[in-house]
Amino acid sequence: MSKYYQGIDIGSSYTKLTVIDETNRICYQDIVKTMNRDKQELANILTKIKSDYNIVSICATGYGREHFKDAHINKTEIYCASVGVSTLFPEAKSIIDIGGEDIKVIKTGGDGKVDDFYMNTKCAAGTGTFLIEIAERAELPLARLSELASKSNFDKELNSFCTVFAKTEIMKWIFDEVPEQDLARGIYISIVNRIAKIRMDKTLPIFLIGGVIQYHPFLKTIVEEKFQQRVVVPENPQMINSFGAAILAKKHAESEIKIASKY
């Protein structure tokens, strides 16, 4: 019977699931809201995975990793990101994971080991939450933000570190009748400039992952402009940590077999 491995990334906004086979091929992926009061949706997905695949090992990651009782191991999302991206792109790189509540910058070699990492923790500036709050204040539809920004050459940013202050700053832009495509681009520039304040090896290519880049693809252009580096967005950037978790679930299962065969 073929063996399958499951990664589950329980983030603050969404729970992502990936199932891989023994060749690391992705066989199944899904995504549900983490805070969905109705836990049935996730339960249904998990039941379906169980019945369709012979899952031998599960790795949980993300902020909710400790709470997923069926996991054999749990690993941080930073490690999973590093393993996930490095499995697809085995080269030295910086990974920027822009999530709902934080930004993570990870330096990693081709082997997936984390060489260095940084997390902005204290405030929402530069994160998905920042984006949502500011866009809402500017009355810009989130789904069209990327498209709007692509039409602009605006080069200003919101200076404030604080989301609340940034909201008042964008009010000033609105009073100044800054057109909406410029507002959109200005918001993206603010996010990228926030990332640029984090220590990063300038010689390495950049891989953008996480939910924000999935829904705001124009950010890639701004990152390229700002960092003057090769910027890669892997396919399904929001799912990559769950993919990394699935890879680690597989490694775990393999090491267990090795231990067992010793005795």
Added chain:
Amino acid sequence: MSQETIKQPYKIKSAKLMKELMGNYFLGMKDKTKKIAWCTSVGPAELLRSFGFEVHFPENHGALLGATRTATDLIPEATKLGYSSEICSYLTADVGSYLKKETPLTEHYGLEGPPKPDLIVYNTNQCREVQDWFEYFAKEKNCPIFGIEPPRYVDEVSNEAIENVAAQFKSLIPLCEQASGQKFDIDKFRETLRLSKEATDLWKKVLWTARVSPSPISFFDATIHMGPIVVLRGTQMAKDYYITLLKELEDNVTKGIGFLEAEKCRIYWDGMPIWGKLRPMSELFAANNAAVVASTYCNSWVFDAFDEKNPFESSALAYTEIFINRSEHAKEKILKKLIQDFRIGGMIFHEAKTCFSNSNSRFGMPLRLKNETGIETLVIEGDLCDLRFYSEGQTTTKIETFIEQLS
């Protein structure tokens, strides 16, 4: 995780004795016949004890408010009085506790609150906050106050600095005599200092047992077992306690018993403990087989310089050369030596939001140490008492990734 069983770290047996000792210390404060002095944690406790004062340490009360997680509710009381919530949360928690008339001392020891002071003494060798804090209470309690103000952030302690501080110690004597009703007795001072020196030497030996692997004591254990060296130094009881503790730890070293069975990596903790999260923190590291074996904080009560033959000068030196009062350069030299001695692979800097003086990550030190020694460094944000500045989820992710990185 369902299939990985987490082993509980070794529990130090002497802890029972220490609890008794600390209990008696607090109960001793009920004795109305005793004169009480308040003192900063690295203030001139020996001189005060030589006058027969029972010594209360407001920082110890602050740590208790932090450890019992009552601080976060008390701090806003001080904030209403105009104290920023970003200054020392020992201060704001202690003032808040006083204003709200709430303290864990009541539940644990039947005390209404910290004992009423007959004299208040501080030393700004650690920070300026203690000055404001103690002055607030001096006014509230209508109590005489004395401050020792040594040169700050010294590279090495000069002879002039020693003379200066020794003179300040001496000028405290008349106030002590007045408040205690006892004449200064140099022999008593020498005797107290001798006891303090013996206890601090033992404490150092206790901490230094962690140089072996597996280490018999963790940083988290040490934050508990440091109680007597902070509040009872200069007494026979403190000395006796550390003889017992050291024996247990040395026996464990001989038997190869560590607080963890196997150490995946060895970590140094810089900065204050996060008092309200000691247990989950300790469990987090233990679950990942990461041994936190040394710290700036617990080393703060190692006073090599005490010498009964020169009680004033040696106290002046000991209390001025403490880590927190040193230049960046001197601090780095000390840390590099500890990294070597304790065979440290990674260093965690706790950047406490409300304690500038005990947060050593703010002037680029983690990166400098990483570049110069090759160890990995991590900065985590939190606070000693105010848990509003701490994110458990984010910190756990950082720490677990860091351990992964070190392994």
